[in-house]
Amino acid sequence: MESKVLDELREAAENPRAEVMKWLRVTGRPVVAVLPAYFPEPLVHAAGAFPVGMWGNTLPLGASDSYLQSFSCSIARSILELALKPESDFIAGFIFTSMCDNFETLAEVFKLALPRKPVFTFVIPNTSHLPSRRPHLERELDRALAFLSRVAGKRPSPEDYARSAKLYGEFVRLVREFYRHRALFPAALSNYDFYAVLKASFFMPKEEFNPRLRSLLEDLDRVGGEGARVLLSGIVPQPLSLLKVFDAAGTRVVGDDFAGAYRLFSKEPAAALLGSEIDKYLLSGAPCSTLHRDGQDRGKYLAARVRELGADGFVNWHIKFCEPEAFDRPHLLDELRRQGIPTLVLEVETSSRNFDALRTRLEAFVELIRQEKEKGAVS
């Protein structure tokens, strides 16, 4: 598909720095980097800052090596690499969450590597005792607001917040519409373009992104197309260019379970500036390897989604050294296989460039799906 809006969004996804600098000039709002995952982003917006999603990048690693050992995941390493560049100095502050050991320690490494940069970690409650959550979140909300007023110069009022929540409510509605369209008409956009559009949303103010996505949605064709329908799961589709391999191999990604995509967009923005609302936000939406919920079974959940989306197979897009994902994986794969769903694991680093081995494996997987379908059609 060709469209001016699509070109513009693709451009944003491929050149995040230029994109962010453009909006920084236009809006004059301080840029606050929102790192994975689930910090309630409308707070940043309500404080008058420009929140930018930072989910890793493809930079070759250099300076960060003297701060982080090689067994840190490449999301963490590449974020530090980028932050250490003098060109990143315009970033006013960094917001982390307590999602995993790698991130908790990364926030600490930031304090030593970039001592002048304000760093905040939002502590997501992971407890079996539900009543403890709310007072804790009241306090986290308070801490977050104090941090934001320091880096953005303003403590948002409930009215400020309500306006931002509305904007973000509109944002997730549009994104979910985009997903629904995808599941029905996956040939309307290449896999690459679909995720480029989503990625672009990290680097644009939502006021700018929303109308563009709305207009794109109006222009999208309603075409199904051939190919192996797959569900992708992982932390984030990085490196983005790997999706071109999915395109070339004849797959149609009909949905995903990325922390940095569907898991994030499936959450309902907090309706008000209250710990209880933040709690609802955190508990809403898709389960995640980094969020503990008693009795949760992601295997069953994912199998159900595969069926719901009419997917033919499941691909685990694994960022090496990601513990939360690697712990869940054996169970997920067992459950999916038990239910007769073909599965594939691809391991990458965010800076991976050579996809030859992955391409071969993906092609074999597509072939397997084709054969399964044929068998199904015959019997």
Place this chain on the structure above:
Amino acid sequence: MTKLASTSKMKEIMGTYYLEAKNAAHNGLKVAWVTSGAPVEYLHAVGAIPIYPENYAAMCGASHATAELLRKAESLGYAGELCSYARSDFGAEALQGGPLMGLPRPDFLVCASNICNTVTKWYQVLSRHFQVPLFLVDMPFVHDDISEEMVAYVKGQFAGLEEFLAEIMGRPFDRDRFSEAVLQSARATELWREVLEMGKARPAPLNSFDTFIHLAPIVTLRGTPRAVEYYTALVEELRERVSRGEGSIPNERIRLLWDNLPIWYRIKYLADFLANWGAVPVVATYTNSWALIGDVQLEGRDDLAGALARAYLSPFINRGVRYRIEYLCRMIEEFSLDGFLMHSDRTCKPYSLTQLPVKEEVQRRTGKPGVVLEADKVDETAFVEAAITTRLEAFLESVLCRN
């Protein structure tokens, strides 16, 4: 390793502990698998038997039984990048392997995240595997200071834990037994601290490699009188050694700190290698953590849960870099150290991933050199002997030059 009379006593009480645990079901007792930083006083209060998979994984490592367990875990799909303790545990369960032929099956699980988030994932796996209830006590990483709000958050969960236990045990939570367990913990912790502080003596009567071994009771038996008895005797023995001026190695010239978990399968090798240089680690952040964990400030007796929450939030691994740096500098000063060893454990991210910049900063502040040793606590394939010895030699030479 230092020859201590207490060692045989320890082997005996640990043997008894595991034997009792193995027979628990037979004796109508409930078994709980718990993390090393779990508030075990609650379990003692209800008479459940706590089992520590981390301790067992360490035992397997020290007796070179890990390789097979890790292979099994890998065949089950658990990637080599995951915590090798967790992988050992999965392998040991699948094979009923290791020195004790596996651990007794749990009736329930209690996981505390004050050591890492990894245990949360690990215990989720256990909960699915055994189909038993899991109680997760969420103890946030302390980036700055332990705040009142954090303590309140943890206390709230402790209250939830009481309810959970009452339900599982089918009887009300016993407050008197709880207070008793907390007192026993505090007492054992106090003694453990005394043991560790003996390292200040010159020569040190025991070294960190010894404390890695003598740590087992404070991890597994804190909250019971057995730990108190054991450490009372150990302190006594060490006092005598100090008064006789007996060091843990013949010619103590270089005093060091050990940071991070032990390299369990190479303890003796490293002890001997260092001793040949007259070098000895006399204090370790790892063993010190159990001097913090049970360090219940008893003036808070009317709020035992609060005091316990505070103590359990405090281990070194749960603290941010400012604390880590200050702590290391303080140890270097208090134990009159010449340098520090940092084991960079490739499958323990929360302990290891701050080490590189922390090392630089501690060196800058104290003028004492540090060295990073790349390995893994129980995965022997991560230990490259030639690389480690070259590093250590260069480091020890530089320490001697400075001295």
